[in-house]
Amino acid sequence: MTKGLVLLPAILMMSFVVLGIGLTGLLIVFTLNRSNYAIKLSTNALSVSQAGIYDANIKIIRNPNWSPVGCNSSLPLNDGNKTYVLSVGSNNAYVCVEKAGNKYTVNSLGSVLTQKKQLKAKFDTDNITNQIRLESINEVQF
DSSP, X not given: OHHHHHHHXXXXXXXXXXXXXXXXHHHHHHHHHHHHHHHXXXXXXXXXXXXXXXXXXXXXXXXXXXXXXXXXXTSOOSSSSOSEEEEETTEEEEEEEEEETTEEEEEEEEEETTEEEEEEEEEEEOTTTOOEEEEXXXXXXX
């Protein structure tokens, strides 16, 4: 009779330990999947932002005399502060192009669901050959 009384709490204790290990494993897998998904979205947002920079570069090369509608690059990029919106699949790149002399400053904000990445590129025009060159491209932290 005492064997049965001792066996029941032991089985219950082992069940709680196994259940705890299982739930901990499930929580770890869930957290890792969310983290990997956020990394994927962030990478996609960076690619969309790069597409905006390359699109602006093509527009500048095709028309070196292009005077884009100015936007304030010190303000965050959004629907109200942009030169144009580039659709990349189901995602958007908000592109802001500013011209000062022979230099162009291009800001591109790639937006994928909840993740956003912004790149800033500077282009220079050669006075003699009219060749457009990329001076720098940097990620803007916000």
